[in-house]
Amino acid sequence: MGELVTSDVKFRAMRHEDVERAVEMSRALSWPHREEDWALFLTLGHGIVAEVDGEVIGTICGFPYGDHAATLGMVIVDDAHQGKGYGRQLMQAMLDHLGNRTVLLQATVEGAPLYEKLGFVDIGTLHQHQGTIPLAPLAALRSGERIRPLGSSEQTPGELYSKATGTDRHAMMRALTAQDSTVVLTHDDIPVGFALLRRFGRGWSVAPVVAPDADGAKALILHWLAQNAGNFTRLDVTGESGLSPWLEGLGLPRVDTVRMMARGPLPKTTGDATLFALTTQALG
DSSP states (O other), X not given: OOOEEETTEEEXXXXXXXXXXXXXXXXXXXXXXXXXXXXXXXXXXXXXXXXXXXXXXXXXXEEEETTTEEEEEEEEEOGGGTTSSHHHHHHHHHHHHHTTSEEEEEEOTTTHHHHHHTTOEEEEEEEEEEEEOSOOOXXXXXXXXXXXXXXXXXXXXXXXXXXXXXXXXXXXXXXXXXXXXXXXXXXXXXXXXEEEEEEETTEEEEEEEEESSHHHHHHHHHHHHHHTTXXXXXXXXXXXXXXXXXXXXXXOOEEXXXXXXXXXXXXXXXXXXXXXXXXXXXXX
16 A cells, blocks of 8 residues: 555555564553564565554554455554544555455454444454463374375365365465474375464464364364473464363363454355364454
């Protein structure tokens, strides 16, 4: 986007040199994002900042997935500039940038009233679980199932994630699997699910998790929890998944629940793959 000046605030595209300030603002909200996490957002999508007197006082990030859908997140306005309509202006600038795409987001309690005014409606809930598990039980695989590392040129994550969400996730998954550890769940040697272990925030994240059913998702999650025992680990699971009570039983407490919201018709999913845990709340 080009620069847009409204009264005393300027809206412009976020640049990599803005990341340090963005980290400062997100930490003020007790969000765990590191510079590396913000840099990844800029690599995978587009950021817009609000600037007053040369200082960044607001941020938003959007992530198009093909021509028909997108997610957005990292909507922040500095405390000293609250109540001036900057959050709404940032949202409108990003919605204009994303065009006619259906837009999905995860809404905090504070942000939900604004999103409702902009036409977003509830589509579910998302439960954030995090903590340190000293020891996880072994994954129980069914007959014909196997968990194996992702092949070096394999496109399974992009294909399954796209089917599970009805959005084009190939480019995003190529970027993530190039830098993060990935395992694939197979049934009779046919890939049916996958999960990544990613460095994120305060520690590690098992994300995303795509599987044919809850038992497959549990097997993938347990694989990484066992590998990552003793380390701080986070999962963001959908309410529809039914995994939240199971994670609490493992000793990974639920620390927050947010509203999943959408503006526009929901993408149509295909195939037998289901999204159980999101990559991040911003990326969906």
